[in-house]
Amino acid sequence: MRAAVVLLSGGLDSSALLRFVLRREACSPVYALSVRYGQKHDRELDCARRQAEIMAVREHRVLDLSGYGVLAGGASALTGSALPVPDLRDIADDEKDQPSTYVPNRNMILLSLAAAYAEANNCRRVYYGAQRQDRYGYWDCTAEFVARMNALLALNRRNPVELRAPFVDMRKSEVLKLGLELGLDPGQTWTCYRGDALPCGACPSCVERREAFRELGLDDPLGRSGPD
């Protein structure tokens, strides 16, 4: 029995990951963790709930960390009301290594919480869905980040938790392909940073998702309101 925690945003990558962890890694029991951190696109949490339900995980927790939006909110377009979510085409080249959609230290916070959840449930593994096609250069989605998180977590003598990011060297289209093979319905995942009724089609996250579908010659069942 390999018990595991999956960090589940409700997006394409983490939803594919949840299936991967259950079916390919044969982990059991699996606990899923989602976090409400003040993201404008908190409808992704509905998708997280749906995915957890479909996959019948042992437990799914949605942690309320909405105070984080106040703490670091103004600094990110994903949580601050003052900063609008930019279209990808409006992000200047010299900002592309860390655009305004970067949320200060979000991944370390979420993964630290996931590691605590793992410890409390005797899980030795935490999975997270970072993937290589990290065109916006988030520093906290890289293999080196995972390696250094593990160097840190390894200091825990009693309950060392290992962080695994099996998609970190895969393109988003490869993650999508794998998810589809594992039965994922992308229509029940949410990617758009804006979080309106339909995906905007123009934010960095929408553009990346659209390209993944294009690379596979597929249509996204979610559709979109924005430009083609």
Next chain:
Amino acid sequence: MRAAVVLLSGGLDSSALLRFVLRREACSPVYALSVRYGQKHDRELDCARRQAEIMAVREHRVLDLSGYGVLAGGASALTGSALPVPDLRDIADDEKDQPSTYVPNRNMILLSLAAAYAEANNCRRVYYGAQRQDRYGYWDCTAEFVARMNALLALNRRNPVELRAPFVDMRKSEVLKLGLELGLDPGQTWTCYRGDALPCGACPSCVERREAFRELGLDDPLGRSGPD
């Protein structure tokens, strides 16, 4: 101007640290962060508020992370209602390297939040009050833990934040002595894990505090309800 964030629990060590950061490190402006994580002794947060007020920090935030108690609560005597806070004398020798008062991954979570708060306010430093006399062997209070946190945080290209733990090689009595030199009133700090009206005098945290006062030949102005 060296802007900094101080992680402020309201205990003796972090309250001394706040003074150290302002007066010896000459940091300015200083932001203080406290977290309500479901601790039974949340009256320490009143002391944190008082310390922040006395020292006139630029901003003091108390982040609500009470969902963490649910996430990891049952695993720790500090947050779980099922587990009582033990007296130090009742902690078996083979548990002393990580007793039930250990809170799963708490420090990584708190420091990740502090680093986010620092990023959002253009601070390059986060200070935390870990000290050497870490007789209960918490893995997340050591110099090695600080070094590996820094190796991780250094990956952030745009806003690298450095974690500093200036007391990590000092005994608690030395921290107390320094705090007193800097004008700290220990009567306005809170240490007891139990969080009743008076310190219990018997939990690991109370015993450590009492010994620090004894080493300096001083009386603790807080008093206690428990044994001498």
